[in-house]
Amino acid sequence: MTIRVFAPAKINLTLHVTGQRPDGYHLLDSLVIFADAGDRLTFRPAADLSLTVTGPRAEGVPTDGRNLVLKAAALFEGEQGAAITLDKHLPAAAGIGGGSSDAAAALRGLSALWHQPLPDPDAVLSLGADVPVCLHPRAMRMRGVGEDILPGPVLPDRMGILLVNPGVEVSTPAVFKALSRKENPSMPHPPGWSSAAVMAHWLAEQRNDLEPPARRLAPVIREVLDAIAATEGCLLARMSGSGATCFGLYDSRAEAEAAARIIAPAAPHWWVQAASPYSTG
Ligand SMILES: C[C@](O)(CO)[C@H](O)COP(=O)(O)OP(=O)(O)OC[C@H]1O[C@@H](n2ccc(N)nc2=O)[C@H](O)[C@@H]1O
Numbered sequence: 001m002t003i004r005v006f007a008p009a010k011i012n013l014t015l016h017v018t019g020q021r022p023d024g025y026h027l028l029d030s031l032v033i034f035a036d037a038g039d040r041l042t043f044r045p046a047a048d049l050s051l052t053v054t055g056p057r058a059e060g061v062p063t064d065g066r067n068l069v070l071k072a073a074a075l076f077e078g079e080q081g082a083a084i085t086l087d088k089h090l091p092a093a094a095g096i097g098g099g100s101s102d103a104a105a106a107l108r109g110l111s112a113l114w115h116q117p118l119p120d121p122d123a124v125l126s127l128g129a130d131v132p133v134c135l136h137p138r139a140m141r142m143r144g145v146g147e148d149i150l151p152g153p154v155l156p157d158r159m160g161i162l163l164v165n166p167g168v169e170v171s172t173p174a175v176f177k178a179l180s181r182k183e184n185p186s187m188p189h190p191p192g193w194s195s196a197a198v199m200a201h202w203l204a205e206q207r208n209d210l211e212p213p214a215r216r217l218a219p220v221i222r223e224v225l226d227a228i229a230a231t232e233g234c235l236l237a238r239m240s241g242s243g244a245t246c247f248g249l250y251d252s253r254a255e256a257e258a259a260a261r262i263i264a265p266a267a268p269h270w271w272v273q274a275a276s277p278y279s280t281g
């Protein structure tokens with residue numbers, strides 16, 4: 001028996017930082033979607049627990065207990081075996097929740113393999129603020145420090161996404177620390193949208209409050225945003241999460257693919273990926 005789980009890239013279409021808790025964690029209000037680009041995990045029965053990391057972005061990803069996949073496994077009752085393979089396609093420490101989405105995929109895969117319920121919500125949150133939302137890979141609104149999640153709006157039938165990462169790892173704590181103003185307005189209720197253009201128009205009124213501090217720490221983010229914004233048909237260019245990955249929105253996947261064909265050859269060291277929204281349905 002082999003269980004396969006896809007771990008899609010997380011995109012913060014908006015990221016409003018609305019306050020800070022006494023323990024230092026920030027209060028967020030974020031519209032999150034997922035892309036059909038991501039990592040692939042397989043789970044097979046085995047006497048011992050093991051993790052093998054393969055794929056084009058495997059380099060530098062820990063294979064020991066620091067990997068969020070093994071941290072997720074440790075939340076289940078008892079010591080059980082599983083042979084886990086993580087086929088890594090997403091850049092790490094990139095603002096698109098690579099590790100968090102892997103952790104969520106591991107929770108789902110091991111819950112099925114071991115016939116156990118998912119760990120309780122506090123334990124899931126202890127893996128990372130993005131892990132609860134990554135357990136529900138569809139349009140979601142995320143609030144609190146990441147634990148308060150509810151279904152988001154229905155996305156337009158057709159839209160294209162471009163993801164671009166300049167290969168600079170940005171530390172999430174460093175970006176939050178560099179944020180000058182912690183109390184910013186929350187996000188209005190996201191309505192549904194009839195098209196990607198109408199959606200982008202609404203999103204343009206919203207913000208990623210982590211973009212200015214991330215740009216100060218990694219000025220190349222400005223170049224990435226400019227490159228995306230200059231492509232034909234780009235409706236919106238913004239940074240995701242704490243960066244440095246930025247996204248572009250387009251009316252169709254074909255337009256996102258055309259934009260990727262312009263940017264990739266001009267910046268061979270950047271990770272450039274066209275995608276569509278991912279949804280488990
Ligand atoms: C920036 C986002 O990606 C937006 O979706 C998330 O808030 C971060 O999610 P994550 O990487 O899973 O975050 P964690 O691993 O839990 O936290 C990393 C660090 O980010 C900061 N952090 C994270 C989440 C939050 N709501 N407030 C914070 O201040 C803290 O310094 C924390 O030590």
Ligand SMILES: Nc1ncnc2c1ncn2[C@@H]1O[C@H](COP(=O)(O)OP(=O)(O)OP(=O)(O)O)[C@@H](O)[C@H]1O
Nearest residue numbers: 067068092093094095096097098099100102241242
């Ligand atoms: N499965 C994993 N994949 C990638 N990195 C991992 C994984 N498990 C642990 N890590 C470690 O976590 C660090 C952060 O990488 P990760 O991909 O989790 O960031 P991220 O979730 O993209 O950040 P953000 O919260 O900004 O979206 C990496 O530098 C790496 O050492």
